[in-house]
Amino acid sequence: MRRDVQxxxxxxxxxxxxxxxxxxxxxxxxxxxxxxxxFISAGLLLAFGAMAMVDAIRQLRTxxxxxxxxxLEHDDDVDDxxxxxxxxxxxxxxxxxxxxxxxxxxxxxxxALGAYSVARETTNAIPPAEAKAPPLPxxxxxxxxxxxxxxRAVWDSGLTLQDRQVRMTGFxxxxxxxxxxxxxxxxxxxxxxxxxxxxQVQGAPILPANTWVTVTGAWTPGGGTMSADAIxxxxxxxxxxxxxxxxxxx
Amino acid sequence: xxxxTIPPLRTSARYxxxxxxxxxxxxxxxxxxxxxxxxxxxxxxLQTGATVFVAIMIQATPFLLLGVVLSGAIAAFVxxxxxxxxxxKNNALAVPVAGAAGALIPGCECASxxxxxxxxxxxxxxxxxxxxxxxxxxxxxxxxxxxxxAFPGEPELVLARFVASLLTAVVMGWLWLRxxxxxxxxxxxxxxxxxxxxxxxFRLTATHDFLHAGGYLVIGAxxxxxxxxxxxxxxxxxxxxxxxLAIGAMAALAILLSICSEAxxxxxxxFTEFSSTAKLTFMVIGPMVDLKLISLQAGTFxxxxxxxxxxxxxxxGIAASLIVGWVLLT
Numbered sequence: 001m002r003r004d005v006q007x008x009x010x011x012x013x014x015x016x017x018x019x020x021x022x023x024x025x026x027x028x029x030x031x032x033x034x035x036x037x038x039f040i041s042a043g044l045l046l047a048f049g050a051m052a053m054v055d056a057i058r059q060l061r062t063x064x065x066x067x068x069x070x071x072l073e074h075d076d077d078v079d080d081x082x083x084x085x086x087x088x089x090x091x092x093x094x095x096x097x098x099x100x101x102x103x104x105x106x107x108x109x110x111x112a113l114g115a116y117s118v119a120r121e122t123t124n125a126i127p128p129a130e131a132k133a134p135p136l137p138x139x140x141x142x143x144x145x146x147x148x149x150x151x152r153a154v155w156d157s158g159l160t161l162q163d164r165q166v167r168m169t170g171f172x173x174x175x176x177x178x179x180x181x182x183x184x185x186x187x188x189x190x191x192x193x194x195x196x197x198x199x200q201v202q203g204a205p206i207l208p209a210n211t212w213v214t215v216t217g218a219w220t221p222g223g224g225t226m227s228a229d230a231i232x233x234x235x236x237x238x239x240x241x242x243x244x245x246x247x248x249x250x
Numbered sequence: 251x252x253x254x255t256i257p258p259l260r261t262s263a264r265y266x267x268x269x270x271x272x273x274x275x276x277x278x279x280x281x282x283x284x285x286x287x288x289x290x291x292x293x294x295x296l297q298t299g300a301t302v303f304v305a306i307m308i309q310a311t312p313f314l315l316l317g318v319v320l321s322g323a324i325a326a327f328v329x330x331x332x333x334x335x336x337x338x339k340n341n342a343l344a345v346p347v348a349g350a351a352g353a354l355i356p357g358c359e360c361a362s363x364x365x366x367x368x369x370x371x372x373x374x375x376x377x378x379x380x381x382x383x384x385x386x387x388x389x390x391x392x393x394x395x396x397x398x399x400a401f402p403g404e405p406e407l408v409l410a411r412f413v414a415s416l417l418t419a420v421v422m423g424w425l426w427l428r429x430x431x432x433x434x435x436x437x438x439x440x441x442x443x444x445x446x447x448x449x450x451x452f453r454l455t456a457t458h459d460f461l462h463a464g465g466y467l468v469i470g471a472x473x474x475x476x477x478x479x480x481x482x483x484x485x486x487x488x489x490x491x492x493x494x495l496a497i498g499a500m501a502a503l504a505i506l507l508s509i510c511s512e513a514x515x516x517x518x519x520x521f522t523e524f525s526s527t528a529k530l531t532f533m534v535i536g537p538m539v540d541l542k543l544i545s546l547q548a549g550t551f552x553x554x555x556x557x558x559x560x561x562x563x564x565x566x567g568i569a570a571s572l573i574v575g576w577v578l579l580t
Contacts, residue, residue: 002268002269002270004270005269005270008273009461010457010460010461013464020308026308028305029304029305029308030305030308034308034312037312040312041311044319045311045315048456051453051457052457093465094461094462094464094465094466094468094549095461095462096465097466097468097469098461098465100468101303101304101307101308103280104300105304107284107287107288108291110297110300110301110303110304111301112301113298113301113302115294116294116295116298117298123520126519126520188396188400188517189309189509189512189516190305190308190309190510191301191302192306192475192478192507192508192509193507193510193514193516193517195516195520228523
């Protein structure tokens with residue numbers, strides 16, 4: 001592969017990484033803690049790309065110096081697939097594939113995972129670390145995460161949720177059996193390992209899938225306990241449509 | 251031997267469109283067709299696949315870069331004599347030493363492939379480099395801590411993971427020493443990567459390794475994204491009932507899902523229906539064999555290597571998980 005094409009692929013990839021990191025779009029794919037490493041990666045890619053470009057330009061200026069190492073005839077600045085010093089190293093074509101993520105980021109900009117991923121899952125409530133959940137912090141309503149709510153409702157029989165108003169933010173996932181779930185995904189590393197959490201919302205108007213909402217309401221028994229498949233129920237007192245949070249994952 | 255012939259300098263080169271021109275043309279077409287592309291991807295399954303694909307690439311890129319920077323540094327700044335001094339002369343002893351050294355370098359599996367390649371290019375015996383390749387992503391401190399966090403109250407699972415992974419890596423190293431053939435392994439000639447200075451060598455090696463391995467990472471990420479969309483998670487729960495099927499299924503899942511070794515403990519923990527030994531198998535196989543790794547290894551060491559190495563590693567990994575699981579987890 002030619003040096004100048006190599007340089008352009010590196011520069012494009014560095015630019016793509018810089019773009020998603022700069023614009024917070026990276027939060028659709030990975031955790032917030034990756035940010036400094038992504039900036040370093042973008043910087044490295046751009047630096048390697050720029051230096052490869054300098055090499056390529058020098059090479060263009062002194063074409064006679066391009067001498068065959070492997071006995072194959074090499075043109076100077078006129079290219080074919082056998083150019084440069086890499087062709088005996090099979091698979092140089094593989095570098096072209098690095099354009100795929102670049103194109104996906106610049107042209108499609110895939111959004112955060114949503115209702116489609118949640119609806120496919122069967123488990124909902126992973127057993128929490130502590131057997132007994134501590135009491136909810138003060139507040140009326142109190143802000144909680146979906147996984148905290150589900151953990152308390154399913155694995156602590158809702159004891160700590162009784163007589164409390166809670167407020168949660170998530171997106172609408174239609175329930176095939178009627179109504180909709182309030183859902184949120186959490187990631188451990190990147191979106192490939194996303195795990196969804198769902199809560200059946202009662203007393204709320206029907207909303208389209210993937211609408212972000214803040215729901216205030218109270219837990220009510222009936223969703224099942226002590227089972228990874230249980231989906232707890234929330235009786236809503238208010239449902240507000242909100243913009244997608246900066247970090248779509250929990 | 252004939253003297254290398256230097257082609258005559260052409261004074262008026264006939265114009266032929268080359269890679270650069272095709273690249274420019276392709277980009278222009280894609281930018282014009284962008285609206286249509288976005289509409290095409292307006293299907294939830296495709297969008298999910300695209301998100302997972304980009305997510306794996308974004309997550310893996312810093313680790314792959316770490317790996318190629320290390321392999322570049324090995325090529326440029328670490329003299330070959332260093333490895334002769336640190337590693338035992340006896341190859342059979344060098345294998346466990348290299349395997350245990352994997353516990354020191356915090357990195358994902360994407361980083362370890364170029365590093366192992368760099369080690370071999372510097373004269374480290376392939377068996378030792380391969381033991382390092384397998385153990386580094388599986389037993390490093392970050393992975394151990396994340397496993398500890400993912401399984402609260404089950405520290406024996408962390409120990410089991412460490413022991414079973416190291417055991418697999420060392421056995422694989424010894425197997426290579428006994429049965430491995432040099433011709434299966436393609437360690438690319440690296441003379442063209444020697445630059446005018448140490449820094450130049452470092453830069454050429456790192457750039458070359460990144461471009462080369464990066465393309466294979468794309469194939470692996472693509473396959474993992476496709477599996478993520480195509481395999482319904484509901485299939486898993488029915489498999490979990492049968493203990494033998496469960497262990498095979500968890501090994502298969504580790505290969506297909508291609509999750510980073512630093513995150514796989516959290517996924518393993520989410521398979522609540524499965525036995526501890528099945529979860530252990532998932533965590534032992536995942537960092538050693540998965541779609542993106544098979545692709546990376548085939549690209550780096552050659553296809554002849556990958557078709558032998560990956561299935562053997564799976565077999566040894568399952569055996570090690572069963573033995574260690576039986577001793578430590580029951």
